[in-house]
Amino acid sequence: MTEIATLPPPRGISIFSEAQGRIPGNKGIWVGIYCEMTEFALMFTVYFLAKSHFPAVFQEGPTRLATSAGTANTVFMLTSSFFVVRALHAVRGDRIKSAIRWLFLALMMGLSYLVVKFLEYRWYTSQGIRISSSAFFTVYYYLTLNHLVHVFWGSLGILFVLVRTKMGAYSSQGYEGLEAFASYWHAIDLAWLGIFPLLYVLR
Numbered sequence: 495m496t497e498i499a500t501l502p503p504p505r506g507i508s509i510f511s512e513a514q515g516r517i518p519g520n521k522g523i524w525v526g527i528y529c530e531m532t533e534f535a536l537m538f539t540v541y542f543l544a545k546s547h548f549p550a551v552f553q554e555g556p557t558r559l560a561t562s563a564g565t566a567n568t569v570f571m572l573t574s575s576f577f578v579v580r581a582l583h584a585v586r587g588d589r590i591k592s593a594i595r596w597l598f599l600a601l602m603m604g605l606s607y608l609v610v611k612f613l614e615y616r617w618y619t620s621q622g623i624r625i626s627s628s629a630f631f632t633v634y635y636y637l638t639l640n641h642l643v644h645v646f647w648g649s650l651g652i653l654f655v656l657v658r659t660k661m662g663a664y665s666s667q668g669y670e671g672l673e674a675f676a677s678y679w680h681a682i683d684l685a686w687l688g689i690f691p692l693l694y695v696l697r
Contacts (some may be wrong), residue, residue, distance in 0.1 A: 523674040527681045530644065534685045537640065541633050541692060548629040553697050555630030558623060563614040564694040567607050568686065571645075574603030575683045578652070578676045581659075588666045590659060597656040600679075604649035611642055637689055644682045651675050 517524060545552040581596035618624075625635040655675045658664065664672050 518673045544629050551628045551630045561694050568690050570603045570607040571683045571686045574600045585664045585669045601652040648682050
């Protein structure tokens, strides 16, 4: 029985000392994430309140949005998060060059999101769709511009951890900074997964 109890965990399974209450990253990043989630929760509340007061406007609004742009940005966000996960996994295995490649790809996805969003806004402006066009577009711009700012910050964060990784700051013995960033980036991804269906899909 003693020998069985002291057997090492199966190969490939990562142990994070759940018994000690370990969380990914650090407490500081989670304070920021909770604040961010609270902010978006309040904005979603505004969305539902506005929708209840202006149902016809919110019924018509999504039909005027570029759903293809929203779909493309959903793919970019999800893909970028996947690449960040792969980078973190590579660092845990001391595959630093691989981690650098994954982070570079994640950065490209983040920048692609920003470019598509810029082009989307420009197209709306050319169509006369502005923040004052209706209650729906007021909420739309408020939510998506706020998220855009977070994606911009997050893209700078990817660049930061990419440079840090190239400088040898992370390894299997220490990767808290990269893990903290990954947690933040996933939170931004989660916020978009709420925004996309509410604004582009639901009527």
